[in-house]
C-alpha cells in the first residue's frame with residue numbers, strides 16, 4: 201500500500217517579532233510556538249482560537265506574506281518540499297490560495313471581474329459559474345473594489361480563491377458579515393474542493409462553522425496549538441478532547457449552555473487544575 205504524504209507539513213514552527221524600543225533596547229515577542237500539523241489532500245482542517253491567538257499569522261507564514269519584522273523557525277513543507285521564500289512566491293495565488301480575513305486585500309486598481317478571473321484566465325466557465333453561485337451579478341465585473349459593499353467584496357475574495365484552481369486553500373475567517381445563504385454557499389464550496397482532492401485550511405473563531413465542515417480541528421490558544429481533535433468527536437462531547445481550553449470552547453457554545461470563557465487564563469488554569477486535582481469548572 202502506498203503511504204499517503206501530507207499536502208502541507210508544519211513542524212516545530214514558531215513566529216516572533218523583534219521590536220525596537222528606546223535606544224538599543226530590543227524586545228522579542230513570540231506569537232506562535234511549537235506548532236506542528238499535517239494537512240492531507242481531500243481534508244479540511246480548521247484552526248480555531250480566540251482573537252490575537254496567531255491564526256492569521258500562521259496563514260501569512262505559509263504564504264510568505266508576514267510583516268518585515270517577523271522571524272520564523274521550524275519547517276513548512278508543501279508536497280514534501282520545504283517552502284522557501286522563493287517557492288512561496290511561486291506558489292502563492294496559483295497552487296496555494298488565500299481567502300484573506302480583510303477585504304483590503306482586493307487590488308483597488310483592478311476591476312473585480314478581472315480579479316476573480318486573473319489566476320486562471322482560461323477557465324472562463326468556472327469564473328462565470330462562481331460569479332453566479334455567489335450572486336455576483338454581471339455588473340460587478342465592471343466595478344472597482346471601492347464601489348462594492350463589504351459583503352460583496354468578501355464574496356469577490358471567496359470567488360477569487362475558489363476560481364484559482366489551487367491545491368491548497370487557506371480560508372482566514374471567510375464568512376463574517378455574509379448572509380446565511382452565502383455562508384452556506386461558502387462552506388459547501390470549501391467542502392466540494394476537499395471532496396475534489398484539494399486541501400483546505402479554515403481559520404475561524406467560530407467553532408460551529410468548523411463542526412459543519414472540518415475533519416480535524418486544531419485548537420489555538422495564545423500562539424500554541426493545544427491539541428488537534430477529530431471534529432465529529434469534538435462536537436459530540438467535551439470528553440473527547442483533552443485540553444481544558446478545548447473543553448471550555450465546547451461549553452461556551454449556545455447549544456451547550458453558553459458558559460463564558462472570558463477572563464480565564466488557560467495557562468494558569470491548567471496549573472490550577474493540576475495542582476488541586478480538581479475536574480472541570
Ligand SMILES: Nc1ncnc2c1ncn2[C@@H]1O[C@H](COP(=O)(O)OP(=O)(O)OP(=O)(O)O)[C@@H](O)[C@H]1O
Nearest residue numbers: 217231250251252253254255256257258267301405
Ligand atoms: N507586525 C506585528 N508586530 C508585532 N506583533 C504583531 C504584528 N502583527 C501581529 N502581531 C501580534 O501577533 C498576535 C497574533 O495576531 P493574529 O493576527 O495572527 O491573530 P488572529 O488569531 O488571527 O486574531 P483574529 O481572530 O483577531 O483575526 C497578536 O497578538 C498581534 O498583536
Ligand code: NI
Nearest residue numbers: 255256257301
Ligand atoms: Ni486573524
